Amino acid sequence: MSLTIRDLDAEQLGAWPLPGPAGGKEGRGRVVVVGGSRRTPGAVLLAAEAAMRAGAGKPQVATVESVAVAVSVALPEALVTDLHETTDGEIVAKAAEQVLELADGCDALLLGPGLMSPESASELLDELVPRLDCPVVLDALAMAYLTERPDGVAHLDGRVVLTPNDSELAETLGRDEAEVADDPAQSCVELANRSGATVVAGGETTYIAVPRSDVVWRHPGVPGLGAAGSGDVKAGIVAGLLARGVPPEGAAAWAVVLHLTAGRTVSEHEAPLGFLARDVLPWIPRVMAQLSSRAQ
Template sequence: MPAEQAGRPVHVTEELLREWPLPAPGEDKEARGRALVIGGTAFTPGAVLLAGEAALRAGAGKLQIATVEPVAAALAVAVPEALVVPMRTDGDGNIAPDAAEEVDELAAEADAVLLGPGFSDAEASADLLQRLLPRLRCPVVLDAVASAYLTRHRDGVAHLGGRAVLTVNPQELARTLEDSGAPTGDEAAEATSRLADETQAVVLLGGQGKVVAAPSGKRWLIERGGPGLGISGSGDVQAGLVGGLLSRGADADQAAAWGGWLHGTAGEQLAAQVGTVGFLAREISPQVPRLLDELAGSG
């Protein structure tokens, strides 16, 4: 596994990824695993759509989505590849904490679970995850607002033995660490490593210049992307890519490094095709299958 040399972070390049290949795709959907996405509110159903489609574009074999009941039927039509499970809501349109019981069976059969796309209420998210996360045994991605659970429970994913990935932006990183402001530059890299150490999870910090930090102290830098990726829904796509790679059998640090690179490089390709800014988050993940083929040497 490519990692730090003499204490220095590794830059994620095409050459590095070719030396760190993903698990073979296998011959059918069962071989590439089942990804379960849990997220959304009555007002943000698009986030789970973006994340779910990204998981499939990254090669997941099966997709299941658990989201709030008012939007579940429409989402099932919009993503016909997925099994969509409606969940009870609270008075504010969030998934109700006691709805955790409804996804137990799905989560038990999943190869990776992605929690958080479309969550908007940190307290409601933490209440739900407090009931759900301790039961999970498969690899997990906590995206964006879902990381608020770890502000309350620093050891909340420790039982997964390093098979958890946190996908956060600088503001979410600061909130999870309870720091006063979003870190930048070298401070951002150090804060990412600190959160990885404190939570025993791999952390993927998004933004201009992505950082991946593992609990072991290893760190990777991803200098791909551009301003066009700073758009609503972009983070949901990146989290979905990581979840899809985990479902295929990638380790947590590999899924984070590959997912961050694929997201950034897809953004660069769209910038060349469409314009520096103005492309949409939904256009990012369709770039990914070709990138995967190129890295595998078949493009």
């Protein structure tokens, strides 16, 4: 199939209008972020705050019990659930029952930020994903679930966005990372068609592919966003927009533009390199308001 690669801009975002700002928190969606470990509690903090900055009304976080209290204090806006953990501080597979209770009736579920063990992640998602019936974002090591189960999210009928980095994209496809880097657009399309999910991936340039489409969207990157935690912020924005009712392709497109535009704004105000992933967070609602007016 011949691909058409199109640049993503504010005008194109008008194809996926955002819900208006009116209404209370119940109307803006409940988003659940599942991830973290004893060594990486910050990932779920970044992702959950990003979801809120994108407009989600009710954030919930599920992470290992050893850091749950600290996460609750750091993000007082969120309901935090402590999950059973292994001796290494990873979420255990039996915690899937706790997550399923949280996922019941939620508007978006983000799985993966801060997970450290591919084996533990795969075991957890093995118990969890086949029983889900809500919009889902798979990020970071949650992608390990699809490595051996290419159609593992097919039952969700396209209500899924995958946000792997380059190495996770290569691992999921069973390819060499250099091979994927040579043609990232085609790699995104292959994963989208294989999984039936919208895919957001790329290095210096971000690509968005949807299943059974010959159009791939792209957006140039910002050097300073190549930093720890940046992917957690992007995945959180996707989840926040899904929770607000934006369809997967639109949530992916808006998240990419919001993340990169906010990153570029921070870069211009501070420096091209050296700013932190969390520095981007306060700019997300400002950029969203600006882009929404231009996209109308």
